[in-house]
Amino acid sequence: MDPGTARPSTVLDTAVTTVKRRARVRAPELVGRGWLNTGGEQISLKDLRGKIVLLDFWTFCCINCLHVLDELRPLEKEFEDVLVTIGVHSPKFVHEADPEALKAAVERYEVHHPVLDDPELTTWQNYAVKAWPTLDLIDPEGYVVHVAAGEGHVEALRTIIRELVEEHDEKGTLHRGRGPYQAPEPASTTLRFPAKAIVTPRNTILVSDSAHHSIVELEPDGETVIRRIGTGERGRLDGLNPTFSEPAGLTLVPGTNQVVVADTVNHLLRGLDLDTGEVTTLAGTGEQWRDGETDGPADKIELTSPWDVAWWNGGVTIAMAGNHTLSFFDPATNTVSRLAGTTVEGINDGPADGAFFAQTSGLAADGDRLWMVDSETSALRYLENGEVRTVIGKGLFSFGHKDGDADEALLQHPLGVTVLADHSVAISDTYNNAIRRFDPETNTLTTIATDVAEPSDALVVDNELVVVASAAHRLERFTAAAVKIDGAAHEVKRPSTDIAAGEFELAVVFTPPKGTKLDERYGPSTRLEITSSPPELIVEGAGVTTELVRALRINDQVTNGVLHVVAQAASCSDDPADEHPVCRLTRQDWGVPVRVVADAPTRLPLLMGGMDEDGQQGT
Incomplete structure (x- = not known):
């Protein structure tokens, strides 16, 4: 996938780290240069109150972001009267920040939901996003309830959305009906992209x-x-x-x-x-x-x-x-x-x-x-x-x-x-x-x-x-x-993450979706591969293991580099009566630019899916 970049604490970081498990974290406002697929209308979270909102942080160069667009199509159809998907376009390349290029990409890839143009990565930073693609799910009252990075999260999202529909139907806080998406006028050319x-x-x-x-x-x-x-x-x-x-x-x-x-x-x-x-x-x-x-x-x-x-x-x-x-x-x-x-x-x-x-x-x-x-x-x-x-x-x-x-x-x-x-x-x-x-x-x-x-x-x-x-x-x-x-x-605009030399821990945060558990039937269910550019950045701990937490030793003679992290986890339905459980693989990779400095953090958490035990996003 397109690499993610860890960054300093932001609005959502600060909010999430101060709450306990299941505490409700208010979603930051959607801020950007403008909107596509809304007929020229601006959208705020207040306008979406009563809907389940799925924010898809993407950039159109990223193949994994394109995968997620296709993964979400059936989900959007299934919940079309209660779910509003918002694409938050946060560009990597200079060209992607061109509004005309973004408009073309939205047509090219048949994006059939509103898209917020976020060229300065304001909303990206306020939601503490670290990688493309990242998905944030917001409940009908405007609170973040689930975060996942990478591909393969559709079944987990489906389960959570169904629970939210049931909960907010009972509370009377769910509003059914058409969302804000408005299709642009179709173009007619002999060839199209x-x-x-x-x-x-x-x-x-x-x-x-x-x-x-x-x-x-x-x-x-x-x-x-x-x-x-x-x-x-x-x-x-x-x-x-x-x-x-x-x-x-x-x-x-x-x-x-x-x-x-x-x-x-x-x-x-x-x-x-x-x-x-x-x-x-x-x-x-x-x-x-x-x-x-x-x-x-x-x-x-x-x-x-x-x-x-x-x-x-x-x-x-x-x-x-x-x-x-x-x-x-x-x-x-x-x-x-x-x-x-x-x-x-x-x-x-x-x-x-x-x-x-x-x-x-x-x-x-x-x-x-x-x-x-x-x-x-x-x-x-x-x-x-x-x-x-x-x-x-x-x-x-x-x-x-x-x-x-x-x-x-x-x-x-x-x-x-x-x-x-x-x-x-x-x-x-x-x-x-x-x-x-x-x-x-x-x-x-x-x-x-x-x-x-x-x-x-x-x-x-x-x-x-x-x-x-x-x-x-x-x-x-x-x-x-x-x-x-x-x-x-x-x-790329996002700054490097400061890390400490010497003993260092890298942890991938993954919570199996509700109703599932890590699949241990045929051996370890998780895999973590860590390498670096230059290779000398990591003195000890590079390579592949089955644990999602890794002890590294960072070289104090290397000042800058990139940590390459590939993680995956297999989770299966956990109903004891199910003889043939449904299993799915979640996979995510990051390219994290780092700067080795004195007195920097000795631990780097990366979120792959869910919230951690303190209700945090792993940031």
């Missing part, structure tokens, strides 16, 4: 039309539609009238008319026969991977948000954006296997099985080398001979628009990479609205096009560079002319 494109064997252009949930074949001019494959509705039907859900990456199987499609929100690889237009499912179960097997028969292995695909080394490499890994689909054996990555989010080079990635979103093969862009670390990297190397990129919290030597160059959330005829690469530098070119011979980065609306991919057609200008809903052609950019470097 196209994602990726390729040239077919017949020299036409195939485009994944993500917001229209379909694949479109265009004439070489990039404008004239030959055919649309897909009904335009979300779904996962195969056949001659197929459905997709936000498809993205495309790759040709060499020597055939077969295309492999990364059907991102369906967590599937789909096959497209260009001759007949028939669609089949090649890999994935349709369920999102959270834990478990990564290698095996293609129809038995779960995928997670495959964002791009590339034919490389006799098969299809998959950019598994949802868990920061690369996978490999072998059509000869009909199997899927983990190719690289550990699921820890960050930058770590070296042997593929130990590398860290950060939401890989673009792939391009050049012989034995596989180029990739990691959007969350704004990085250009490659895999070759079993080793991962970073060319551009400094970490989860550094980005910008700066040309020059690769060691100093900066990108901002790139989504696409394209190999050019001279073996240089064109980078779709999405949040800089630019196309960049990296030359491996000179180890330099230049800007070759600007003012491109969120480019997400590029391809070469008739010696011209054709760019998928996603937010402009079209393909655009460019004649490359370098423009020198020496922009400022940017850092």
